[in-house]
Every structure is written in structure tokens, then in C-alpha cells.
Amino acid sequence: MCDYNICNQSDENIFYKQCLAIEKHIPNLDKDSLLTDVDNSLIQIYRSGKNTIRVYNDVSIDAVYVKSDIPLEPFFK
Numbered sequence: 001m002c003d004y005n006i007c008n009q010s011d012e013n014i015f016y017k018q019c020l021a022i023e024k025h026i027p028n029l030d031k032d033s034l035l036t037d038v039d040n041s042l043i044q045i046y047r048s049g050k051n052t053i054r055v056y057n058d059v060s061i062d063a064v065y066v067k068s069d070i071p072l073e074p075f076f077k
Contacts (some may be wrong), residue, residue: 004065010058
């Protein structure tokens with residue numbers, strides 16, 4: 001699993017920009033419905049075969065980050 005820290009504060013604008021960047025740069029993704037946790041954290045899950053990419057706007061730890069089953073660096077040169 002690959003972890004990417006995007007921002008050290010929760011930020012919905014950065015969260016949505018990260019989601020758009022993933023959708024733009026990574027082909028053949030299936031997008032799940034946006035999840036909202038009880039603390040208003042947001043989670044967007046993308047799937048490609050057996051692999052998943054999860055984008056978090058985590059209010060409780062105050063951060064925007066991505067967890068991915070695949071390395072994302074090749075898609076963002």
C-alpha cells in the first residue's frame with residue numbers, strides 16, 4: 001500500500017482537486033459514491049480491477065491524504 005500526504009490540514013477544496021487530478025490522470029477507474037463520516041470527513045474510493053485508491057479529507061486527524069494499492073507517481077510526471 002502506498003500512502004501520500006497531500007495537505008497537513010483538512011480542506012475540502014484540496015480534497016476535491018485531488019479527486020479530479022486522479023480522475024484526469026489515471027485511466028479506467030470506477031468511482032464509488034462519496035462517503036461522509038459522522039465527523040464530516042470525506043472519503044472517495046476509486047477501483048481498478050482488484051486495486052483501490054482512497055482519497056481522504058480526514059477532519060479528526062486534520063489532513064488530506066491518499067492510500068493506494070498502486071504507486072501513483074507514474075501518473076503524475
